[in-house]
Structures are given as C-alpha cells and as structure tokens.
Amino acid sequence: MSMESPTTGFDALNLSEPICRAVRGEKYDNPTPIQQQAIPHLLEGKDLLGCAQTGTGKTAAFALPILHRLSENHQPGSKGPRAIILTPTRELASQISDSFRIYGKHLKLKQAVVYGGVSPKPQISALRRGVDILIATPGRMIDLYQQRCLRLDQIEVFVLDEADRMLDMGFLPDIKKIYAMTPDNRQSMLFSATLPDDILRLTKQFLKDPVQVSVNPPASTVDRIDQRVLFVDRENKGALLNSVLQEDSIHRALVFSRTKHGANRIVKNLGKAQIKADSIHGNKSQAARMDALRKFRAGKVRVLVATDIASRGLDVEGITHVINYELPNEAESYVHRVGRTARAGATGVALSFCDAGEKGYLHNIERTINRLVTVIDDHPYHSEAIASKPKRGSSSGRKSSSGRNYNSAAKPGKNQNRKRYFSAKPGKKTRSRSPRSAVSA
Ligand code: AMP
Numbered sequence: 165m166s167m168e169s170p171t172t173g174f175d176a177l178n179l180s181e182p183i184c185r186a187v188r189g190e191k192y193d194n195p196t197p198i199q200q201q202a203i204p205h206l207l208e209g210k211d212l213l214g215c216a217q218t219g220t221g222k223t224a225a226f227a228l229p230i231l232h233r234l235s236e237n238h239q240p241g242s243k244g245p246r247a248i249i250l251t252p253t254r255e256l257a258s259q260i261s262d263s264f265r266i267y268g269k270h271l272k273l274k275q276a277v278v279y280g281g282v283s284p285k286p287q288i289s290a291l292r293r294g295v296d297i298l299i300a301t302p303g304r305m306i307d308l309y310q311q312r313c314l315r316l317d318q319i320e321v322f323v324l325d326e327a328d329r330m331l332d333m334g335f336l337p338d339i340k341k342i343y344a345m346t347p348d349n350r351q352s353m354l355f356s357a358t359l360p361d362d363i364l365r366l367t368k369q370f371l372k373d374p375v376q377v378s379v380n381p382p383a384s385t386v387d388r389i390d391q392r393v394l395f396v397d398r399e400n401k402g403a404l405l406n407s408v409l410q411e412d413s414i415h416r417a418l419v420f421s422r423t424k425h426g427a428n429r430i431v432k433n434l435g436k437a438q439i440k441a442d443s444i445h446g447n448k449s450q451a452a453r454m455d456a457l458r459k460f461r462a463g464k465v466r467v468l469v470a471t472d473i474a475s476r477g478l479d480v481e482g483i484t485h486v487i488n489y490e491l492p493n494e495a496e497s498y499v500h501r502v503g504r505t506a507r508a509g510a511t512g513v514a515l516s517f518c519d520a521g522e523k524g525y526l527h528n529i530e531r532t533i534n535r536l537v538t539v540i541d542d543h544p545y546h547s548e549a550i551a552s553k554p555k556r557g558s559s560s561g562r563k564s565s566s567g568r569n570y571n572s573a574a575k576p577g578k579n580q581n582r583k584r585y586f587s588a589k590p591g592k593k594t595r596s597r598s599p600r601s602a603v604s605a
Contacts, residue, residue, distance in 0.1 A: 173193060173194030173195055174187050174188075174192065174194070174195055177195060177199075177200075177203050177204065177207075177228075178204075178207065179203070179207075179228055179229075179232050180232050180235060180236070182235070182270035182271050183228055183231055183232055183235075183267060183268075183270075183271070185270055186266060186267050186268065186269050186270055187224075187228070187267065189266075189269075190266060190267075192224075195221070195224075196220055196221030196224075196225075196379075197220070197379045198214060198216045198220045198221055198222050198225045198377060198379045199221050199224055199225045199228070201377040201379070202214055202222075202225040202226070202229075202375075202377050203225060203228060203229055205375040205377075206225075206226065206229035206230075206351075206353070207229050207232060207233075209233075209351055210351070210373075210374070210375050211351060211352045211353065211370075211371040211372050211373065211374040211375070212226075212352075212353045212354070212371070212374055212375050212376075212377065213353075213354050213356075213359075213367050213371055213374045213375070213376045213377070214226075214353065214354070214355040214356070214376075214377050214378075215355075215356060215357070215358075215359055215376070215377070215378035215379070216355060216357070216377075216378070216379045217357035217499075217500065217503060218256075218326075218357075218478075218479065218500075218503070219479075219503050219504075220379050222325075222355055223259070223260055223263045224263065224267060226249070226323050226325075226353055226355070227260070227263055227264050227267050227268075228267055230247045230297065230321050230323075231264070231267055231268045231271060231273065233247075233320070233321065233351075234246055234247060234273055234296050234297070234320075234321075235268075235271045235272075235273055238272065238273070238296075239296075240272070241294060242294060242296060242318055243294065243315060243318060244295075244314065244315035244316060244317060244318040244319070245276075245295050245296060245297060245298035245314075245316075245318065245319065246296050246297070246318050246319060246320045246321065247296065247297045247298070247319070247320060247321040247322075247323070248297075248298045248299075248300065248305075248316070248319055248321070248322055248323070248342075248346070249297070249298070249299045249300070249323040249325060250300055250301070250302055250305070250322075250323065250324050250325065250330070250339060250342065251299065251300070251301060251325045251326060251330075252301065252325075252326050252329045252330045252333050252335065253279075253301065253329075253473065254279040254280070254281060254301060254450055254453070255444075255453070255457070255475075255478060256325070256326065257277050257278075257279045257299050257300060257301055258277055258279070258299075258454075259478075259479050260277075260299045260325070261275060261276075261277035261299045264297055264299065268297075273296040273297060274293070274294060274295045274296050274297070275295055275296065275297040275298070275299065276290040276291055276295040276297075276298055276299070277298075277299040277300070278291075278298065278299075278300045278301070278304050278305055278308060279300065279301040279304050279450075280301060280303050280304040280307075281449065281450035282450045282451070284304070284307070284308065284313075287304070287308065287313075288308065288311075288313045291308065291313050291314050292313070298314075302330070302335045302338035302339055302342060303335075303338060305338075305342060306338055306341060306342065309342075309345065316342070316345045316346050317346075317347060318347075319346040319347055319350050320347075320349075320350055320351065321350060321351045321352075321353070322343065322346055322350045322351070322352045322353070322370075323352075323353045323354075323355070324339065324352075324353070324354045324355065324366075324370065325355050326355065326356065326357070327354050327355060327356040327363055327366065328356045328357055328358045328359075328360065328363055329357075331362055331363065331366070333473070336362075336366075339366075340369075343369075343370060352370050352371050352372070352374075353371075354366065354367055354370055354371060354374075357496070357499075357500065358496060386499055386502055386503065386514075386533050388512075389486075389502050389503075389505060389512055389513070389514050390512070390513045390514070390538075391502060391513075391514045391516070391533075391537045391538065392513070392514070392515050392516070392537060392538045392539070392540045393515075393516045393517075393518050393526060393537045393538070393539055393540070394515060394516070394517055394518065394539075394540050394543055394545075394546065395518050395519075395539070395541070395546060395547045395548075395550040395551040396517050396518070396519060396543075396545045396546065396547055396550070397519060397520070397545070397547050397550070398519040398520070398521070400545040400547075401489060401490075401517050401519070401545075402430070402433045403545060404517060404543065404544075404545040405419070405430065405433075405434070405487065405489060405517070406433070406434065406437040406439065407543070407544060407545070408487065408515065408543075409434070409437075409439050409466075409467060413484070414466070414484055414485045415463075415466070415482065415484045416460070416463070416466060416480070416482050416483045416484050416485070417466060417467045417468070417483070417484065417485040417486070417487055418467075418468050418470060418475065418478070418480070418483050418485070418486050418487070418501075418504050418505070419441075419467060419468070419469045419470070419486075419487045419489050420469075420470060420471070420472065420475070420486070420487065420488050420489060420490065420492070420501050421443075421445075421469055421470070421471060421489050421490060422471070422472075422490040422492065423471065424445040424446060424447045424471055426489070426490065427443040427444075427445050427469045427470065427471055428443060428445075430443070430469045430489060431443045431469050434467060434469075439466070439467060440464075440465050440466060440467065441465060441466070441467035441468070441469055442456040442459060442460065442465045442467075442468055442469070443456065443468070443469040443470065444456050444457060444468065444469075444470050444471075444475065445470065445471040445473075446471065446473060456468060457478075457480070460480060461480055461481075468480075469489075472492060472497050472500070472501070475500075475501070475504065478504055480504070483504050483505045483512060484505065484512055484513065485505060485512065485513045485514070485515060486501055486502050486504050486505045486512065486513075486514045486515070487514075487515045487516075487517070488501060488502075488514070488515070488516040488517060489517055490517070490522065491516055491517075491518055491522040491525040491526060491529070492525065493525050495525075495528045495529045495531070495532035495533070496532070498516075498525075498529045498532070498533075499532065499533065501514075502514035515540075516537065518550065519547075519550065520547075520549070520550050520553065523550065523553055539551065
C-alpha cells in the first residue's frame with residue numbers, strides 16, 4: 165500500500181524524510197527566504213554568515229541542516245555534543261531547544277540546553293547521558309567545561325546566534341574561548357540581525373570562505389507593522405497605558421520598559437487598574453521568568469512587561485500590540501521590539517509613548533526605518549507641546565492636523581476614541597507623514 169503524503173516546498177531542499185515529516189507536522193508549507201537561501205549551502209557543509217533576525221525562520225534555517233547532517237551519520241553513544249549553538253539569552257536558548265525538539269522528533273538525536281540562573285545539576289546529568297546537540301549561553305557553558313562536565317572535541321557544527329547581541333552583552337571573550345576549544349574542521353555559522361564592523365571582524369576569524377545570505381534587513385522588517393506614536397508627558401504615561409489597555413482588541417500586548425525597576429512599576433500600576441500583567445527582566449529568577457512567559461503564552465496574562473534583553477528573541481505567537489512605554493535610545497532596539505508583533509508574516513500594531521526627552525530617539529528611529537511614524541493625537545493625554553517641539557536643525561515643529569490644542573494633562577473624556585489607537589487603519593485624526601520627509605528630516 166502506498167502512503168502518499170502531501171508535498172511541500174520543503175521537499176525540494178533534499179532534507180531527509182523524518183525532517184520533512186516534522187516540518188509538515190508544523191504546517192509549514194514553504195521555506196522562508198532565509199531557509200530557502202541557507203539550507204542548500206549548509207547541507208553542502210559550507211560556512212555561513214546569515215544576516216537575519218528572529219521572526220524570519222532562521223532557527224529552522226540552521227536546525228534542519230544540522231539535524232540532517234547528524235542523523236545521516238548518527239553515532240549513538242557519542243561522548244560529547246557534535247553541534248553547539250551559542251545564544252545570548254536563556255529564553256532564546258530554550259526556544260531554540262524547543263525548535264530542535266520539534267524538527268527532530270522523528271530522529272533519535274539527543275539534545276540538551278544549558279544556561280545560567282538555574283541549578284546546573286540537571287544540565288550536568290543530561291550531559292553525562294550524552295548529547296548530540298547542545299544549545300547554550302556562553303557563561304554556563306564555560307563553567308560546565310571547566311568543571312569537566314562537557315567535552316568539545318567532537319564538535320562538527322558551531323552556530324553563533326544573534327551575534328550582534330552577544331557582542332553588545334560582552335560575550336566576545338567567552339565566545340572566542342569556546343570557539344578555540346572546538347576542532348578546526350567544524351562547520352561554522354554566524355547569524356546576526358546587523359553587521360557592524362566588529363561582527364565583520366568576527367566573521368573573518370570564525371568563518372572559512374562563508375556564503376553570505378541576507379534577509380529582511382531591519383529597516384524592511386517593520387514594514388508590515390502599523391506603527392504609531394503618542395506624544396505624552398512622562399508623568400502621564402501610566403495613565404495613558406491604562407487607558408490604552410482598556411481596549412479589548414488588544415489581545416496580547418508586550419510592553420517595553422527601559423529598566424527593570426520601571427517594568428516592576430508598570431506592572432504594579434496596571435494591577436491597581438485591575439489589568440493583569442507580569443514582567444520579565446534580569447532581576448527575576450529563571451523560574452519566575454519562565455512562569456511569566458508561560459502565562460502570557462497561554463493567554464492567562466494579557467500584558468507582559470519586558471526589558472530589551474529579557475525580550476530578546478521572544479517568540480510568542482499572537483502578540484497583537486507592542487507598546488513602547490519608553491522609546492529605546494537605539495533605533496535597532498526599536499526594530500527588534502516592534503518585530504515581536506510581526507512573527508512569521510503576521511501583522512501587528514506598535515504604539516510608542518514619546519515624552520519630551522525622547523523626541524530625538526524618535527527622530528533616529530524614523531531615519532533608521534526610513535519612514536515617519538503615524539502620530540495619534542486624539543487621545544486624552546496628548547501633549548501638543550511635545551508634538552510641535554521642533555527637531556534639532558528644523559524650524560518648523562509638528563502641527564496638529566486637527567488644529568485642536570490638547571491639554572497635556574487632560575483627563576479621559578469625550579474626546580477619547582480608543583479605536584484610533586488600535587484599529588488596523590489609522591483613524592482620521594492620525595497624521596501620516598511622507599517617507600520622503602523622514603529621510604530628509
Ligand atoms: P524564528 O525566526 O526561527 O524565531 O522563527 C519564527 C517563527 O516562524 C517560529 O514561530 C517558527 O515556528 C515559524 N516558522 C519557521 N519556519 C517557518 C516556515 N517555513 N513556515 C511557517 N512558519 C515558520
């Protein structure tokens with residue numbers, strides 16, 4: 165009896181049958197551009213420099229060929245990992261581990277994930293049992309290596325994920341140490357959302373004659389996202405957030421705070437307004453962070469407040485809104501933040517609360533994304549003073565399209581039309597500005 169299975173765009177990539185079956189199980193019809201471009205080269209054993217950020221399908225782009233390679237030449241009982249994936253954060257490490265588990269579910273390969281902030285004991289036991297694939301954050305990995313719980317002489321594939329963020333977080337010395345401990349004939353891959361000079365230097369050291377693939381440079385990733393800015397005095401941000409979150413269409417909101425304490429404060433204030441929220445940041449135990457994420461994923465908590473580092477690489481489906489309670493001072497962070505709401509082709513809304521001190525950040529962001537963010541001025545806490553404050557080097561400020569002079573300390577009232585914050589299309593009272601002026605501004 166012949167068992168016909170539906171064909172997908174993945175069949176052309178020549179991945180083994182159990183891997184294609186797992187991918188079909190995930191209902192992936194076609195490879196994403198990064199998968200399409202990277203997988204054939206990786207199957208040939210080439211080194212690769214991938215310029216892509218989370219949300220592009222880059223995990224499968226490296227995980228599928230690794231699974232293919234290791235299972236083709238399976239070595240049961242191998243003493244040490246044969247592939248290692250280094251990532252900057254625990255959350256990302258456990259997400260990558262989940263992906264390997266899913267894509268490799270019809271294979272007999274073993275994997276382990278190691279990161280700091282939790283007891284090393286279960287990790288050590290897993291390593292003792294033998295693993296083929298190890299996903300790790302650098303610090304814990306080095307600890308385990310130094311305690312002789314881990315050997316790296318069997319490594320065939322080395323992946324550095326989110327390399328730019330690793331460097332930002334000061335992991336470069338650790339990464340170099342780990343790389344030096346692996347055999348010379350390994351296949352290496354480096355993924356990074358951006359390619360600044362220090363990353364290019366690193367690629368020269370790490371990669372041999374690499375193939376370079378590039379998808380979704382940050383500026384274009386945000387094109388699908390409906391982005392709006394709300395000008396508000398700093399002291400009114402809490403009230404504005406409460407007001408915005410009254411809207412039911414916000415099914416799942418990720419709120420960004422610049423600091424850990426700020427994140428706690430926001431959660432507390434929302435609690436006072438009976439809005440269930442939780443936070444993830446570096447001061448929380450790993451168990452507490454995982455718990456918050458679980459509740460958010462399960463829809464038990466509608467609002468998750470995060471700092472940039474804690475949210476890095478977060479893959480939660482169905483985030484309808486990203487809210488920048490504070491604007492980040494780096495435009496790159498803005499791009500990463502708002503990208504949490506446009507996973508795998510979805511669209512979403514990003515709302516940024518901009519106070520007087522953040523106007524310059526907004527300007528840089530607009531230059532980076534090469535477009536102007538739509539202004540929402542019809543909200544109860546709108547500050548026309550901030551909206552019309554001239555940018556440096558510009559004589560004309562932003563004018564209100566409605567011509568109304570909103571009182572910055574206004575209380576919620578009749579003017580409040582919440583739909584304006586959230587509907588997919590900007591309301592009449594929003595101001596769209598032409599991309600050209602964003603470039604020239
Ligand atoms: P990543 O960039 O690896 O974090 O992946 C982002 C999301 O895209 C994850 O939720 C994946 O499950 C999903 N994904 C990866 N590859 C595909 C694909 N070919 N088709 C549909 N979804 C995908």
